[in-house]
Amino acid sequence: MNLKIPATFEQRPYAAKHFAAIVSHVRDYHPFYRRWLADAGEVPIMDRQTFMAHNDEILNGHEVTCTTSGSSGHKVRVHQSAERVSLHQKDGAMFARWLGGYLPVTILVNPSSSGEGQSNFDIRMPLDEQLQLIQRRYRELGAVALTTYPGNAEILARTILEQGWDMSHIQRLGLYGESYEEHQAVYIRQAFPAAKIWTTYSSMEFGYISLMCPHQPSFQHLMAHRLGVEILDENDQPCPDGVRGRVVITDYFNRRCPFIRYDIGDFAVRGDCPCGKIALPALSQVQGRVMGSLIHRSGEYLNAFRVLMAIRDLPGVRRYQVVQEALESFVIKIECEDGVDADALNLKARALLALQDFLAYAPDEMRVDFVEEIPCGENGKYQYSICQVKK
Ligand SMILES: [Zn+2]
Incomplete structure (x- = not known):
């Protein structure tokens, strides 16, 4: 044929x-x-x-x-066979050459998707600990590169700027796994003033x-x-x-x-x-x-990653979005898979519990909206979390 x-x-x-x-x-x-x-x-x-x-x-x-x-x-x-993986790794080595060679790095990512590695650390650790880790690895190992997701880099950057951390030793900042947005770049460039930023598109x-x-x-x-x-x-x-x-x-x-x-x-x-x-x-x-940040009632930025993963893993959920409308007001939007009975699965209560578990408190207002379709944003990108709180 x-x-x-x-x-x-x-x-x-x-x-x-x-x-x-x-x-x-x-x-x-x-x-x-x-x-x-x-x-x-x-x-x-x-x-x-x-x-x-x-x-x-x-x-x-x-x-x-x-x-x-x-x-x-x-x-x-x-x-993927070992040969297929090695082709991917060759591309990684090519990219390192494009950037001017490898640098000692701290990598903050989702542990379940990144594999083992001495430079890999769990993105779910609190922001203060992430920042201390970056500093400590610079002092002890000369780690002048940082790799993480754009959403995490954004809240790190906001915290760095608010609390006055010095991150001028970071020479290279790698952002991957999600879209890198202009509104994030505003904070990231200020917080990591000496960093050359790289991005990749991968899956x-x-x-x-x-x-x-x-x-x-x-x-x-x-x-x-x-x-x-x-x-x-x-x-x-x-x-x-x-x-x-x-x-x-x-x-x-x-x-x-x-x-x-x-x-x-x-x-x-x-x-x-x-x-x-x-x-x-x-x-x-x-x-x-696009994964974003939420704000704790204490004013601290939270990486929405952990609550998003918890909601994603509930049964029958096709798409989801967490919107923080005000400091104490959250809406979880859920688009169910076809034929799913949300009541039978107790989805509403489970989603609310995931949010409380993430925040470690019950916000004054929180609700679940079951919707036909969660639209993409104006730019065509799908936003998993939206924070409408102005600090
Ligand atoms: Zn080119």
Whole structure:
């Protein structure tokens, strides 16, 4: 059968060749994809829900090596071979070279998704402890780099500015895992005045998807040697440069747990990086998830990460959002999965308990709104938490 190469790859011989190779391989050797692609000249796009519905078949007996922290209560389970992981690590080493080499680092991330590492620390520790840790590791180990999520960097930055910490020793600040927003940059640049900031776009399914261009930081170069990345409109046609579309990715090298035209649920804009130094195609914008901060009644900033993860993990929750309307007033919005009986699952009480547990007190007003759909913000990004309190 003739395979139709997606339009994005038609004029790109490397992409066309590798796309055809992985599709032909899984058609021959992978039981699920043999069925999924049986009649299709054109390879269908697979969204996350469909992938999860067939996750066991797609894993095809291989062990789970990582899981996503997706926006639904469910997680995508992934297998990556050691060879596939080493390709991702090579890209990490390439990125370190782009930035000027490795520096001693303190990494503050979600422990369940980051793996083991001597420089890795649990993002859920209180802000004061995080700041003390950063200082101590600088004094004892010369750690002049810091890596964390943008939402955490923002509340660290706000606390640093309020309490007058000196973070001028931080030379490099890495932000990944979420979108990095302009309103966050305002605080982060002031709090870490000497830091060069880097960002990447990555996921558990694929590792690095794109890396910030070291010459033109507003562009991200795609890992096109490993991944076929399409940016598609609502008719599944390629978006021209400058137009926002869905991110659909094919992994050329994961033959055991294949991802073929997988709609990852993010949006991005393609653009030609003007650096002229890196031959990889580029994105001019990535629109992923936005995690923010909430404010404790004491006035302290709280990283919303922990309460968001607790609500995400409740059964039947598809999407969720925590809005702090005033210092003592919280709304938890929940979009349930189809056919879910929220009363039977006692979702309301469990969500409120998760919030109280996170705050360690019961705010004066808190409620749960079950909604049909939680819309994206004006900029097309999905905000998991919104704080409307002005300090
Ligand atoms: Zn560039």
